[in-house]
Amino acid sequence: MDYIAYVQTKDVDSLTVRNAPLGEKIEFISNGTEVKVQGEPVSKGNWNWVKIGTNRWVASEFLKVVKGARVVATRTDETIAGGLRVYKTILIDSNGKIVNKVRLISGRANYQTPSNVADSLTPPPFGIYTFDAPGWVYEGKDLKTQFGGVWSPITPIFKTNRSEIGIHYDPSAFKGNYNAGTVGCFATPTVKEKDIMTNFIRSQKPKHFIFNEG
Incomplete structure (x- = not known):
């Protein structure tokens, strides 16, 4: 089969x-x-x-084999905000149906090759990650400056030197300043996409985040 x-x-x-x-x-x-x-x-x-x-x-x-709701991010050739690579991201429900799509960005503009090096400014390595707390999105004033007010931690299921990885919103994505992009996390570049991702995580409780080269 x-x-x-x-x-x-x-x-x-x-x-x-x-x-x-x-x-x-x-x-x-x-x-x-x-x-x-x-x-x-x-x-x-x-x-x-x-x-x-x-x-x-x-x-x-x-x-x-990954069953249930999941988030799948695939690298594209498109760049935004001065060189941030776009990852086309599909949101799949527990029945295997694509219910929405958003964009994600990762790393800083001049550091766009995924790396296994700890504390680097690049995207993390390609692979499968799990949501630490499926359905949970932390919201707080302490996150608004750089994390856009939301945070969902994820952990790789493979051995890597990278840590403290999560999904959030990047309020600096289109401002052209030194904060544009992420320090190794994944971020939605607009408020609309942030809301779509947040609502999906809360309603569908995905267990897996899959990051692939495309």
């Missing part, structure tokens, strides 16, 4: 794609990539191999 899964290695390494179970390496795909698994697994060389396309096989141990 075919099904959808997401790539997630134990750390930030990409997953090797082979031309057959335990065959030759043909490419690499980054964490967070959505794949369609076809048919039944084949055991070979202590791994369970699954087909994700014509002559394309990966070890199923590095795939995760």
Whole structure:
């Protein structure tokens, strides 16, 4: 039976794609990539191999099936606000239906390559994250200056040197000042998109945030 899964290695390494179970390496795909698994697994060389396309096989141990409501952010070539990369983000409910779309930005304008380096100004690594408290959005005056008044913490399910990651609103996105962008978090660039994201998190209680290269 075919099904959808997401790539997630134990750390930030990409997953090797082979031309057959335990065959030759043909490419690499980054964490967070959505794949369609076809048919039944084949055991070979202590791994369970699954087909994700014509002559394309990966070890199923590095795939995760995500059920329920989730947020999926995909990198695009579009930039806004002086160089912030746009991540097209779809909001999927518990039935697997896309209920809305927003944009997210991450990192500072001159630091747009995702990195595993602690405390860097870049986006965090591609991969699967979990919401620390599904359905919870913290609102407070102490967050208004840089976090736009809202905060939902997320944690990677893989090993990384990055920490203190969350989703918030960036009130400086279009002001062109040094605060535009984030210090390694994810942010909606407008109030409208902030409200859409906040309402989705509260109503749908997503457990997973998936960040992929596209």
